[in-house]
Amino acid sequence: MSAIMQDAAGVAPSAVPVLLAVQGVNKRFGGLQALSDVGISIRRGQIYGLIGPNGAGKTTFFNVITGLYQADSGTFELDGKPYSPSAPHEVARAGIARTFQNIRLFGEMTALENVMVGRHVRTHAGVIGAVLRTPAARNEEAGIRQRAMELLDYVGVSRYADFRARTLSYGDQRRLEIARALATDPVLLALDEPAAGMNATEKVSLRGLLENISRDGRTILLIEHDVKLVMGLCNEVTVLDYGKSIAQGVPADVQKNPAVIDAYLGGGH
C-alpha cells in the first residue's frame, strides 16, 4: 500500500466498498436552496467528516439521509442497493442511526430507558408487545435491558443509568444519545455536532469513544465544528458552504483549499 493511498486510519479508501453513496441531493425551503446537488460517498470503516460554516446545510443533509426531510431530488444507495430514506424507522432498520445537534432525549425517562427505547426498533415484539407485556416481549425485555446497560457502560455513563436523562450534564447527554443510537446496532452512525458544548477534556474523551466505535466496525459520519477534532479523527472530509459541496478529500488537503479557507474566514459568515 502506498503512503499516498493510506489515510489517517490506515485504510486505503479506494480498496474498501462504498457503504453510503448519495448523489445530486437538492433541498429547498421556500426561497432558500439549502442543498444544491450535494453528493457524498462513504466507504465502510471510514470516519467521514461533514464540515462547513453555520447554515451551510449540514444538518439538512443529515435530515435528508435519515428520512426526516424528503429531498426534492437525489439518489441514495446503501451497501450497493437503492435506499430510500422515507421514514426514520425505516432508516433505522436499514442500519443508519443518528444523534441530533439539539439533543433529543426523553428528559423525564431514565438514561437506561432512553437506550432501551432505541433498542426496541430492532426487536420482534416491538413497542406494542412491550406495552402488552406478552411472554415473548418479557424475555426480550430482559435482553434489551442488559444490552442497554452494556451500551451505557460503553459510552461511559452507566453510573447514571437510573437518573432522569435531563439531569445529566450536557456532555453526558450527548454520550447517552450515542448509546441510544448504537442500540439499533447501526452500520452507519451519523453524529450531528457531538462535541458541541463540551470542554477540552470531554472532547479528548469523546474522540476516544468515536475511535472505539470505529474500531468496533461501525462507519461514522460526523458533523463537527472543532477543526482540530475533525482533522485528527476523519480520514475524509466534505465541506459544505451555502448548500454546495465546495471541497472533498483528505483533511490535510481540504484544510489548505483556498475555497475552504475563504468559506471559514473570508466568506462573511
Ligand SMILES: Nc1ncnc2c1ncn2[C@@H]1O[C@H](COP(=O)(O)OP(=O)(O)O)[C@@H](O)[C@H]1O
Ligand atoms: N425546516 C426548515 N425550514 C426552513 N429553513 C430551514 C429548515 N431547516 C434548515 N433551514 C435553513 O437551511 C439552511 C441550512 O441549515 P442547516 O442544515 O441547519 O445548516 P447547518 O447544520 O450547516 O448549520 C439554513 O439557512 C437554515 O435556516
Ligand SMILES: [Mg+2]
Ligand atoms: Mg447544524
